[in-house]
Each structure stands twice: as structure tokens, then as C-alpha cells.
Amino acid sequence: MNGPHPDTKHPVEGFPQVSFIKNYCTDPNVIIGDYSYYDDPDGAEHFFESILYHFDFIGDKLIIGRYCAIARRTTFIMNGGNHALDSFSTYPFFIFGSGWESGVPAESLSAEVKDTCIGNDVWIGYDATIMPGVSIGHGSIVGAKSVVTKDFPPYSVIAGNPARLIRRRFDEDVIAELLKIAWWDWEPEKVTCNLKAIVGCDLEVLANL
Secondary structure, three states: OOOOOOOOOOOOOOOOOEEEHHHHOOOOOEEEOOOOEEEOOOOHHHHHHHEEOOOOOOOOOEEEOOOOEEOOOOEEEOHHHOOOOOOOOOOOHHHHOOOOHHHOOOHHHOOOOOOEEEOOOOEEOOOOEEOOOOEEOOOOEEOOOOEEOOOEOOOEEEEEOOEEEEEEOOOHHHHHHHHHHOHHHOOHHHHHHOHHHHHOOOHHHHHOO
């Protein structure tokens, strides 16, 4: 046995609310890694309803790594929800046309467009909100109902509104070794063979594979 196949939509028998969400994705600007799951009793397809203001003409991407656990009602607000902050008005006149076309903010006044990047093995708790262009490092935990407005490094525990760093999950030397090992990039067979070391925090075994 090498674990569930990543192309399986519902990997837990009798528990259809948990789904590997990459298998529902049809948007080329949403990139989801193998084994990342969404937990929603109303169905995994509702995950994509929670990606807001994601317009093709902007071109920003939502990138989610492998082995992520995403709880129900997690919301990703994308760059299309931003308005120009440095103009005298934040009102988007130009989108309405009818003589308002000249109200396009100068590029220097427009909000910066950045991809939203969720690392590998990230756990996002219930009803969390991820703001545009945020990067959350590998192995991080986002507390329920948090609003993440800035980047956080790998193996962070973050919570609150706005979210702040509560602590790092491990010592810096352990984090550095885990990032070097990058077990999430292994073939599924290798992950399966070494699950005891991964979940049991046996760094010596993992480092010598």
C-alpha cells in the first residue's frame, strides 16, 4: 500500500466531506498540490466559491502546496478585491464606463499585484481569511477565524485578527533541517515508508534517507 491515490476525489471511505481539492480545480490560475484536502460537509466544490475577487485579467495566482489541510469556510481574498490606496479616491470609477473610463488610477498609485502562496503541509483552521498576496511558509498553522494580512515564515503558529506570530513550531536548527529534507517533495512510496519518522519527529532517520 502506498497510501491513497492523489487523483481520488474522496479519499476517506464513508466521509465524503473530505476531498483532495486539486481534482475539482479547473482554473489555471489556481494551483493545488497533491493530497491537499478541504473539509466541508456541503461538498468540496464549495472551496472555489471562497476564492473571491479572482479575475482573469489581473492574472494573479493562488498557489497551494502539497499535504495541506484546509478547514471549512476558509476564504482567500485575491488582488481583484484591492482598490488604489494612494489616489485621492479609492472608488473604482473606470469599471463603470459611461464617461468614467478616464478614472483609471496611474500604475504608481495602483495596488501591487502578488500571487497568494500557501506552502506545503500547512494547516488552515475554520473560517480563516487569507488576504491578497500573502505567503505562508511550509509547515505553518493558521488558527481558526484568523485574518492573515502579511507573510509568515515556515513552521509558524499564527492566529488573530490581524494574525500575529504566536510561536515557531520548532527550534531554528530543526526547521532548517526539515526544509532541507522537504519530505513533501518525495514520491508517495517514500512518504508511506517513512510515516513513522515523519509523524514521530525522528529527524535523524529523515535526515539520513
